[in-house]
Amino acid sequence: MKVILLEDVKKLGRKNEIVEVSDGYGRNFLFPRKLAVEADGANLKKLEEKRESSKRKDQQARSEAEEQRKHLQDRQVTLAVTTGEGGRLFGSVTTAQIADGISKQFGILVDKKNIKMADAVKSLGSYPFTVKLYQGVEASMTLKVEAQ
Numbered sequence: 318m319k320v321i322l323l324e325d326v327k328k329l330g331r332k333n334e335i336v337e338v339s340d341g342y343g344r345n346f347l348f349p350r351k352l353a354v355e356a357d358g359a360n361l362k363k364l365e366e367k368r369e370s371s372k373r374k375d376q377q378a379r380s381e382a383e384e385q386r387k388h389l390q391d392r393q394v395t396l397a398v399t400t401g402e403g404g405r406l407f408g409s410v411t412t413a414q415i416a417d418g419i420s421k422q423f424g425i426l427v428d429k430k431n432i433k434m435a436d437a438v439k440s441l442g443s444y445p446f447t448v449k450l451y452q453g454v455e456a457s458m459t460l461k462v463e464a465q
Contacts, residue, residue, distance in 0.1 A: 318343045319356035321364055326352055333364060382451030385425050389448060389456040394418045397465040400441065410438035410462055415446065419458075438462055 318340050322330050326347070330336045335356050338347065347353035354360050396418050398406055412429040419427050431449040438444050444460045 320347060320353040321356050321360055322347075322353050324352050333367065335361075335364075379451055379454065382454040385450050386454055386456045389419070389423060389425065389450075389458060391457060391459075392423070393443075393459045393461050394422060395461045395463060397463050400464045404441040404464065406439055406441075406462070410460070415460060418460075419448070434460075 319335055319337055320343050322332055322334050322336060325331050329338070338353075343353065343355070348355075394415060396410060396414060398410065400406055412432040412434070415432050415434075416427045416429045419425060427448055427450070432446060433449065434444065434446040438460065441462050441464060444462070446458055446460055448456045448458060450456060
């Protein structure tokens with residue numbers, strides 16, 4: 318019997334896969350626990366519609382990320398921070414501060430987890446960093462840290 322998995326099932330398959338199982342396993346285990354549905358015409362059509370919808374959403378999100386990358390690529394984010402003697406910062410500049418600076422200066426929301434820096438920023442100056450906007454879409458930017 319062929320079934321469409323509604324959730325990931327160990328040693329069987331992942332969500333939305335069509336797999337072959339024995340009749341008893343399907344009727345007595347998968348169907349009552351709502352882990353799978355029978356792969357008939359109506360359910361196959363629903364699965365295909367889900368796949369098309371997710372593909373469209375993925376393409377739309379990728380195109381939005383490409384537009385954002387064009388807007389952010391090789392741009393500079395400027396942050397004003399309080400400093401001590403010799404241009405040393407009190408603490409360091411965090412990725413959350415950089416994400417906030419990007420949203421204020423360019424109007425694009427970026428998650429702080431998607432900002433990658435080579436090393437910690439503890440003094441004034443310019444530092445390169447990358448922003449991951451989507452899977453495989455990254456923008457290279459520069460952070461300029463100035464005294465307040």
